[in-house]
Amino acid sequence: MERFELRLQDFSLDDDQQAVREGFGDFFTKEVPSSRVRDAEPLGFDADLWQRLVAMGATSMALPEAAGGDDATLVDLVLVAEELGKVVAPVPLVSHVVASRLLARAGGAAELLTAAAGGERIVTLALQPVVGSNRQLVPDAAVSRDVLAWSADGLALHTLAEPAAHVPNQGSTPLAWFDPAAGERTVLASGPEAEALFRAAVAEWKLLTAAALVGLADSALNLGVEFAKSRRTLGVSIGSLQGVAFPLADVVTEIAGARNLTYKAAWYASHEPGARPDLPLAAFVQAAHAATESAWVSAHTQGGLGFTVEADISLFFLRAKGWSVLGGDPGADRRQVAAALLASV
Amino acid sequence: MDFAPVELTPEQQAFQREVRAFLDEIVTEEVHEHERRTGDGFDERVHLALGSRGWLFPTWPVEHGGAGLDDVCARILALELARRRVPYVTSGTTGGVWPAVERYGAPDLVAELRPQVATGRVRFCLGYSDPESGSDIAASHTRAVRDGDEWVINGSKMWTTGAHNCQYTFLITRTDPEAPKHKGLTMILVPLDSPGVEIQAIHTYGGERTNAVYYSDVHVADRYRLGEVNGGWAVLRGPLDEEHGDGRGNGLDDLSIGVGYTREFQRAIDAAARWAKRTSRPDGTLVADDPVFLDRLGRLVVETEAADATPGPMGRNKASLSFIAGIAELVDLVGPEALIAHGGEGAVDGGAIDYAHRFAQGTATYGGTTDVFKNIIAQHVLGLPRLRLPGDKQLVR
Numbered sequence: 001m002e003r004f005e006l007r008l009q010d011f012s013l014d015d016d017q018q019a020v021r022e023g024f025g026d027f028f029t030k031e032v033p034s035s036r037v038r039d040a041e042p043l044g045f046d047a048d049l050w051q052r053l054v055a056m057g058a059t060s061m062a063l064p065e066a067a068g069g070d071d072a073t074l075v076d077l078v079l080v081a082e083e084l085g086k087v088v089a090p091v092p093l094v095s096h097v098v099a100s101r102l103l104a105r106a107g108g109a110a111e112l113l114t115a116a117a118g119g120e121r122i123v124t125l126a127l128q129p130v131v132g133s134n135r136q137l138v139p140d141a142a143v144s145r146d147v148l149a150w151s152a153d154g155l156a157l158h159t160l161a162e163p164a165a166h167v168p169n170q171g172s173t174p175l176a177w178f179d180p181a182a183g184e185r186t187v188l189a190s191g192p193e194a195e196a197l198f199r200a201a202v203a204e205w206k207l208l209t210a211a212a213l214v215g216l217a218d219s220a221l222n223l224g225v226e227f228a229k230s231r232r233t234l235g236v237s238i239g240s241l242q243g244v245a246f247p248l249a250d251v252v253t254e255i256a257g258a259r260n261l262t263y264k265a266a267w268y269a270s271h272e273p274g275a276r277p278d279l280p281l282a283a284f285v286q287a288a289h290a291a292t293e294s295a296w297v298s299a300h301t302q303g304g305l306g307f308t309v310e311a312d313i314s315l316f317f318l319r320a321k322g323w324s325v326l327g328g329d330p331g332a333d334r335r336q337v338a339a340a341l342l343a344s345v
Numbered sequence: 346m347d348f349a350p351v352e353l354t355p356e357q358q359a360f361q362r363e364v365r366a367f368l369d370e371i372v373t374e375e376v377h378e379h380e381r382r383t384g385d386g387f388d389e390r391v392h393l394a395l396g397s398r399g400w401l402f403p404t405w406p407v408e409h410g411g412a413g414l415d416d417v418c419a420r421i422l423a424l425e426l427a428r429r430r431v432p433y434v435t436s437g438t439t440g441g442v443w444p445a446v447e448r449y450g451a452p453d454l455v456a457e458l459r460p461q462v463a464t465g466r467v468r469f470c471l472g473y474s475d476p477e478s479g480s481d482i483a484a485s486h487t488r489a490v491r492d493g494d495e496w497v498i499n500g501s502k503m504w505t506t507g508a509h510n511c512q513y514t515f516l517i518t519r520t521d522p523e524a525p526k527h528k529g530l531t532m533i534l535v536p537l538d539s540p541g542v543e544i545q546a547i548h549t550y551g552g553e554r555t556n557a558v559y560y561s562d563v564h565v566a567d568r569y570r571l572g573e574v575n576g577g578w579a580v581l582r583g584p585l586d587e588e589h590g591d592g593r594g595n596g597l598d599d600l601s602i603g604v605g606y607t608r609e610f611q612r613a614i615d616a617a618a619r620w621a622k623r624t625s626r627p628d629g630t631l632v633a634d635d636p637v638f639l640d641r642l643g644r645l646v647v648e649t650e651a652a653d654a655t656p657g658p659m660g661r662n663k664a665s666l667s668f669i670a671g672i673a674e675l676v677d678l679v680g681p682e683a684l685i686a687h688g689g690e691g692a693v694d695g696g697a698i699d700y701a702h703r704f705a706q707g708t709a710t711y712g713g714t715t716d717v718f719k720n721i722i723a724q725h726v727l728g729l730p731r732l733r734l735p736g737d738k739q740l741v742r
């Protein structure tokens with residue numbers, strides 16, 4: 001890798017990006033108090049919230065104009081996903097947007113694309129290649145009857161009569177077993193190009209999930225910081241003690257790096273796809289780590305209260321792992337990141 | 346947001362070629378050998394050569410001794426210097442101190458020194474840390490007493506890196522021991538050739554040389570005072586804030602203030618990656634094919650990517666702490682070969698990992714320890730309350 005390349009290093013958001021962040025930030029803060037997250041358990045899907053999010057343009061914005069979209073970039077999507085993560089909103093936006101974009105690229109039926117852009121049909125993606133008749137757990141498959149999956153003979157759309165049965169899980173996500181034999185199967189594309197599309201979609205899923213985890217980690221941290229400011233011991237605020245403050249300082253450091261890494265990865269994926277395929281994976285690894293750290297440190301900062309279901313940190317703790325684990329073992333991503341380095345030195 | 350390659354104008358392209366050709370000529374293997382031997386963070390020949398081009402203060406106007414470079418050309422130069430690992434410590438401290446001299450020094454002093462720092466003949470080092478108080482800079486005890494038109498200085502400083510290659514030290518002195526801690530300090534630019542100054546070498550296992558500097562009845566003319574008497578804290582904050590950085594760039598510079606540390610880490614990682622591609626284990630398997638090796642190496646790569654993307658005071662901590670944790674892991678991954686020094690048989694990429702493992706350790710200490718930075722992050726990034734301590738405002742031993 002050329003380590004000393006003369007490139008811009010501008011991580012700042014322009015006015016439009018700032019507007020996206022603020023618009024969706026306001027929306028999510030207003031619409032999704034923690035009670036709404038709790039009410040959506042255990043499925044983790046709030047149909048009314050989904051409708052409102054669709055009305056905000058979230059499901060169509062990043063589709064090509066031809067497919068009824070606004071050609072928004074992955075950078076915009078990362079900003080939306082981060083805001084979504086801040087309130088751990090119970091909506092399948094990440095899977096749906098990624099699968100819709102893949103559908104558009106792979107030449108999916110116009111009718112389905114239109115329904116997906118309008119949020120009426122929720123689509124999702126099997127993140128692992130299908131081998132034989134082996135089933136796998138697919139994110140959001142409990143609310144989607146359209147599942148895209150890659151196997152040796154190509155990228156296929158599996159349409160079921162009904163979404164598969166929900167599997168209750170620690171993160172309260174709409175997880176379900178996906179059986180490749182079930183439903184109607186249409187091969188959309190095959191060959192190396194189709195495989196590249198599938199791999200890019202998985203990377204997009206990891207990137208947007210990374211952004212959601214950054215938002216999640218940020219809110220989790222804030223709960224701990226606010227608690228540390230007001231809680232007292234021995235006549236001083238606990239937040240003034242370095243044993244309490246330093247882990248929080250470490251967490252905000254991890255989050256800041258994770259956030260900027262998702263931005264950078266999104267920029268490369270939008271503007272120079274193929275130049276840094278390792279970055280979305282690196283962002284996912286870092287964000288998963290930051291979310292795990294943040295949730296535990298924040299819960300611990302809140303003492304016994306941080307271990308109770310009443311405390312909002314519980315929502316974040318359970319989803320930090322419950323969301324990141326859907327992307328599989330980060331070890332696999334780390335191996336790919338290392339392989340990219342080896343190929344370049 | 347933008348990470349695009351910078352399009353160079355024909356003039357900028359020519360400048361890039363000029364920089365590369367010039368540096369290829371002056372940054373010889375001998376320069377690196379000198380650095381390995383002395384740990385000075387400074388090479389006089391290179392320093393003066395850069396000064397002769399106006400490249401020590403490259404954005405200064407030519408009439409001040411700079412090269413009048415635009416931001417892009419300055420970045421071109423910075424990248425080429427970093428690529429060749431040109432010793433940077435003393436040029437860095439000189440550049441860091443200058444703004445305080447310019448702002449607080451008497452006009453004739455500024456006029457005298459400006460051309461000399463530009464050519465490289467005059468260099469500055471940092472005289473902050475007392476033997477008793479490194480982190481608590483404002484608790485400095487090194488005493489300066491007024492005597493007519495002069496100051497008489499007594500005391501000692503630890504860790505004055507580069508003192509033996511510098512003409513002046515940017516010294517923090519105690520001028521009023523009765524005043525509250527921050528209000529009895531005065532900054533003086535002390536000529537290091539003054540009688541009574543004694544410089545003794547201190548060596549680190551990172552290979553660096555730094556110094557203890559002793560001051561015995563050192564007489565310094567009042568014209569070398571910077572700023573008000575007892576107003577030294579404000580004068581010192583300038584370079585310190587610069588050293589700590591504010592995390593905002595011009596879109597060209599690296600985001601992280603710890604980028605120099607991360608570059609050394611990446612150099613070691615790249616060395617390990619090349620090693621893995623050419624090395625078979627005793628059982629005949631290629632290291633590069635080992636998924637466990639890749640998993641662990643990949644984690645370190647992610648750490649460097651995160652470090653480079655971390656802003657403000659957090660960027661420094663991430664760079665240091667990920668380097669220290671990660672380089673130990675990298676040594677485990679490569680095994681004993683990793684610790685063979687430059688020139689030893691089987692040294693990996695000229696001992697890059699051996700060096701990085703030693704060098705990493707100091708990065709969490711100088712420039713303010715990572716713990717001091719955690720205090721800064723806790724208070725200024727998170728808004729957590731500050732612990733009240735007996736020495737906050739008073740001088741207490």
Ligand SMILES: Cc1cc2nc3c(=O)[nH]c(=O)nc-3n(C[C@H](O)[C@H](O)[C@H](O)COP(=O)(O)OP(=O)(O)OC[C@H]3O[C@@H](n4cnc5c(N)ncnc54)[C@H](O)[C@@H]3O)c2cc1C
Pocket residue numbers: 242470471472473474476477478479480481503504505506507549553555707710711712713714715716717720
């Ligand atoms: C190679 C090298 C080069 C250097 N170059 C220079 C130089 O050019 N000029 C110069 O002036 N100085 C220089 N320094 C000094 C450096 O800035 C100090 O070593 C550093 O600030 C720590 O001070 P100390 O060594 O006195 O340790 P102390 O301040 O005594 O700290 C000891 C330990 O206590 C911790 N600690 C201290 N205070 C706090 C606190 N408030 N909260 C939490 N933890 C705390 C520290 O993190 C550290 O772990 C250099 C040091 C080294 C090693």
